[in-house]
Amino acid sequence: DGGITQSPKYLFRKEGQNVTLSCEQNLNHDAMYWYRQDPGQGLRLIYYSQIVNDFQKGDIAEGYSVSREKKESFPLTVTSAQKNPTAFYLCASSTSGHPYNEQFFGPGTRLTVL
């Protein structure tokens, strides 16, 4: 079955540590996105990539980094510079080329800073 997988489902981090969230898709989508979800704030865009080896900052990129070395994979690193990283992180993908195209979402990763 085609879809998006995110791992781990739950992640705990000590302050000062970097952690990497995995996102893999087998939908053959060119575009991939990372969103952060906080209670009462909806989803906000962290980074996006419309093609392999290229990515751009979203609205809240500070303290995060990404890579896009393969079409299928778009890992997100939460660095120690991120002041308040505890949140739910969602990865999404879509075919590029038309804004009407549906974005498909993964099941998410819940990150908690201890």
Next chain:
Amino acid sequence: AQTVTQSQPEMSVQEAETVTLSCTYDTSESDYYLFWYKQPPSRQMILVIRQEAYKQQNATENRFSVNFQKAAKSFSLKISDSQLGDAAMYFCAYRSADGSSNTGKLIFGQGTTLQVKP
């Protein structure tokens, strides 16, 4: 910058009845796309319905329909014959159609939690 506002943090509906969730947005663009996503307790986001701004006809998908008022910048979701499985958080989202600035990103509202009572 575009913004999306959902002014109802929580709503409830009796099973088999109809409920309408509100969404307003602010944009200076004339061409754009609007979406409603559902996030059930599993937290998996699912597309419910979408609307193209240049189409006056309201979109419908089975029991789900929208009331799109472009001049008022309003995009409400109507759920008919509500079912227990409709209980979820619903997000309204905006996406620009401007090719030069089209990152494909979705701009989300704050969400509305819908409770369905048996």
